[in-house]
Amino acid sequence: MWNITVDDVESIAIGAGILGTGGGGNPYLGEIWMKSMLKQGYSVNVIDLNELHDDALVTDVGGMGAPTVGIEKLPHGLEPRWAVEALEGFIGKSIDAIICAEIGGSNSIVPLIAGALTNKPVVDGDAMGRAFPEMQMSTHFIDGASCVPTAMADEKGNQIVFSHLTDSFALEKFARDLCILMGCRAEMAVSVMSGKQVKRSAVPRTMTLAKRVGDAVRRSRRTKEPVVDAVLDVTGGREIFAGKLIDVQRRTTGGFARGDLVAEGIGEYAGDWMHIAFQNENLVAWRGDRHERREVVVCVPDLICLLETETGEPITTEQLRYGLRVTMLGIPCTDKFRTEKALKVVGPSAFGYHDVTYNPMPKVPGQGIE
Amino acid sequence: MRRMLDVQNVEDIALGAAVLGTGGGGDPYIGKLMANEAIRKYGPVEMVTIDEVPDDEMSVAIAMMGAPTVMVEKMPGGRECVDAFRAVESFLGKPIKYIYSIEAGGINSTIPITLAATLRIPMIDLDGMGRAFPEIQMVTHNLFGITATPFTMADEKGNSAVLSTIDNRWMETFARSIAVNMGATAHIAAYAASGKQQKEAGVFGTMSLAEKIGRTIREARAEHRNVTQAILEVTGGYLIFHGKLTDIQRRTVAGFARGEAYLDGIGEDAGSQMKIQFQNENLMAERDGTIIACVPDLITMVEEDTGEPITTEGLRYGFRVNVLGMPAHPHWRTEHGLAVVGPRYFGYDVDYVPVEERFSKHSIS
Numbered sequence: 093m094w095n096i097t098v099d100d101v102e103s104i105a106i107g108a109g110i111l112g113t114g115g116g117g118n119p120y121l122g123e124i125w126m127k128s129m130l131k132q133g134y135s136v137n138v139i140d141l142n143e144l145h146d147d148a149l150v151t152d153v154g155g156m157g158a159p160t161v162g163i164e165k166l167p168h169g170l171e172p173r174w175a176v177e178a179l180e181g182f183i184g185k186s187i188d189a190i191i192c193a194e195i196g197g198s199n200s201i202v203p204l205i206a207g208a209l210t211n212k213p214v215v216d217g218d219a220m221g222r223a224f225p226e227m228q229m230s231t232h233f234i235d236g237a238s239c240v241p242t243a244m245a246d247e248k249g250n251q252i253v254f255s256h257l258t259d260s261f262a263l264e265k266f267a268r269d270l271c272i273l274m275g276c277r278a279e280m281a282v283s284v285m286s287g288k289q290v291k292r293s294a295v296p297r298t299m300t301l302a303k304r305v306g307d308a309v310r311r312s313r314r315t316k317e318p319v320v321d322a323v324l325d326v327t328g329g330r331e332i333f334a335g336k337l338i339d340v341q342r343r344t345t346g347g348f349a350r351g352d353l354v355a356e357g358i359g360e361y362a363g364d365w366m367h368i369a370f371q372n373e374n375l376v377a378w379r380g381d382r383h384e385r386r387e388v389v390v391c392v393p394d395l396i397c398l399l400e401t402e403t404g405e406p407i408t409t410e411q412l413r414y415g416l417r418v419t420m421l422g423i424p425c426t427d428k429f430r431t432e433k434a435l436k437v438v439g440p441s442a443f444g445y446h447d448v449t450y451n452p453m454p455k456v457p458g459q460g461i462e
Numbered sequence: 463m464r465r466m467l468d469v470q471n472v473e474d475i476a477l478g479a480a481v482l483g484t485g486g487g488g489d490p491y492i493g494k495l496m497a498n499e500a501i502r503k504y505g506p507v508e509m510v511t512i513d514e515v516p517d518d519e520m521s522v523a524i525a526m527m528g529a530p531t532v533m534v535e536k537m538p539g540g541r542e543c544v545d546a547f548r549a550v551e552s553f554l555g556k557p558i559k560y561i562y563s564i565e566a567g568g569i570n571s572t573i574p575i576t577l578a579a580t581l582r583i584p585m586i587d588l589d590g591m592g593r594a595f596p597e598i599q600m601v602t603h604n605l606f607g608i609t610a611t612p613f614t615m616a617d618e619k620g621n622s623a624v625l626s627t628i629d630n631r632w633m634e635t636f637a638r639s640i641a642v643n644m645g646a647t648a649h650i651a652a653y654a655a656s657g658k659q660q661k662e663a664g665v666f667g668t669m670s671l672a673e674k675i676g677r678t679i680r681e682a683r684a685e686h687r688n689v690t691q692a693i694l695e696v697t698g699g700y701l702i703f704h705g706k707l708t709d710i711q712r713r714t715v716a717g718f719a720r721g722e723a724y725l726d727g728i729g730e731d732a733g734s735q736m737k738i739q740f741q742n743e744n745l746m747a748e749r750d751g752t753i754i755a756c757v758p759d760l761i762t763m764v765e766e767d768t769g770e771p772i773t774t775e776g777l778r779y780g781f782r783v784n785v786l787g788m789p790a791h792p793h794w795r796t797e798h799g800l801a802v803v804g805p806r807y808f809g810y811d812v813d814y815v816p817v818e819e820r821f822s823k824h825s826i827s
Contacts, residue, residue, distance in 0.1 A: 257621050
């Protein structure tokens with residue numbers, strides 16, 4: 093068990109930005125929100141999965157909505173607590189611990205805020221080991237955990253509890269439409285799971301991983317060493333490309349920011365081009381020539397992260413623009429997403445890329461996302 | 463007075479509810495079949511008057527929401543209203559002793575009867591509109607500060623949700639979205655109210671009024687009396703036009719059936735035209751360009767010979783109809799009531815004038 097410090101929050105936000113693979117929302121707002129709470133005297137502990145009782149009640153906490161709106165529409169401040177309390181009111185029992193729904197992006201910090209507001213520990217792990225755009229893309233649901241009851245709350249005080257749903261795809265559909273009506277941002281407490289279930293299906297120790305990635309980035313910034321190397325070292329990933337963005341196409345469809353980018357190689361990659369397709373998060377990277385994709389290099393569920401070459405800052409898909417110099421990393425995803433069952437939900441075909449075959453990136457034992 | 467509702471009573475309620483439905487509220491046919499099936503299986507339903515309800519006992523409204531056209535096609539599974547009812551009970555943490563109809567007009571007159579029979583819970587003889595209206599906040603209980611929260615909904619597939627909102631207008635927004643995703647119809651339980659609250663907010667006697675209208679139509683037909691006249695006598699309404707439908711315009715906008723019906727006058731009304739605007743329900747009737755009836759008063763078209771009420775989706779060229787105007791419940795005629803259901807809420811920039819002020823010479827009261 094460890095107690096979250098202001099310093100931890102800063103590192104987690106940086107690490108989560110990288111694990112967001114271009115999406116997941118900017119953790120900045122959550123970071124300053126959490127820091128201000130710590131200064132006011134709130135406190136939250138992170139516990140290991142082993143410290144969780146098998147019969148403990150755990151809920152998955154995170155925000156839903158458009159990351160762009162998340163920056164403009166300021167929260168009331170108590171939404172994560174309202175979501176958890178709505179769930180507790182519904183089941184008539186107290187929730188014992190909170191776990192992160194999505195370690196990539198802004199949702200890395202939301203469970204810490206929820207833990208501090210409700211005085212509950214946050215379990216070190218999450219349901220993705222990265223960021224993904226839809227609710228069914230969760231290791232818990234893929235494992236067969238029920239997606240109900242689930243609560244959502246907005247900043248005005250409205251609360252909705254889903255008591256029964258046919259499946260997690262229905263949760264995505266119902267909650268997405270309500271989230272739009274709530275003003276494109278809602279906080280959620282998803283499912284009530286047993287400690288036993290969480291131990292089996294969570295991606296373990298990802299809060300620690302985000303912190304370690306952030307620590308490594310901050311350390312290399314201080315020592316003026318290459319940030320990319322530090323990230324690769326902690327995540328067990330590899331550099332797949334470095335170049336300049338020469339084209340970005342965007343379209344907003346079905347509530348998502350979709351698009352494609354083309355980058356022209358620099359240095360050892362000169363004469364090569366890389367194409368990336370994204371839907372909030374980066375989905376598929378192809379090597380090719382200027383106009384054509386030729387060979388898949390990395391694809392979902394493995395992580396494709398773009399860092400600004402100079403500073404090592406992660407670049408979100410909405411920040412992409414002509415002329416940016418970027419270094420692209422591929423990071424192996426959790427083993428829990430590499431099964432046949434999981435790939436139906438989070439593999440390339442789940443995003444409409446039926447001609448792309450998933451070849452798992454090799455993993456370095458003991459490194460990166462477990 | 464405590465009484466039991468049997469299959470014939472339900473038939474009459476359904477017919478009368480179509481008159482109170484003012485063209486909308488959903489065809490009571492499906493609700494009637496379900497209610498009668500439940501009565502045959504579990505026995506007659508007890509209905510009590512408001513004065514029999516103790517102040518501290520809770521009641522809840524049971525209804526269907528969604529598109530009336532879909533309700534006819536998508537059969538309910540049968541368990542939905544039980545699920546919705548139980549969910550409200552568990553949210554409130556106390557037993558609910560009575561159920562009631564939120565909307566005496568249309569299908570929601572009979573939907574609560576099914577649950578009342580299944581769970582053997584008495585119904586209260588009242589509703590929250592005295593007619594039909596399209597949105598969740600258009601309920602007299604809303605005018606008296608009673609919240610729709612906890613609002614529960616369930617569909618035939620087994621999906622269900624519990625909503626708690628800051629006001630009843632927000633409930634309409636969220637519940638509508640869920641109902642659409644549930645396949646455009648859902649069963650709901652909402653507006654839990656104590657006996658004390660009901661005594662202030664309810665529109666009393668509307669279930670027996672619907673039954674009386676239905677029975678009157680049935681008997682008038684059998685005795686070859688003037689059915690329209692018989693309806694007017696029961697409802698205290700006015701014959702505001704007699705004509706033939708010459709044109710009907712429909713558009714489906716934001717989940718509602720909107721449109722206009724045009725009529726050419728017959729008999730005493732020959733030479734005049736009437737235009738009726740509707741949004742699920744009939745909202746406004748204009749005779750030769752002058753408004754002669756508007757919401758919240760009731761505007762219902764009935765077939766001239768049989769007195770059969772005609773829903774807006776059933777309107778078509780050539781129908782010969784009597785247009786009836788009936789006074790709304792006094793709750794709706796206050797400033798607060800008109801803000802919720804008056805012509806301006808529906809987008810017409812006109813003042814509300816009670817229908818009897820335009821037709822006082824025919825007053826029956």
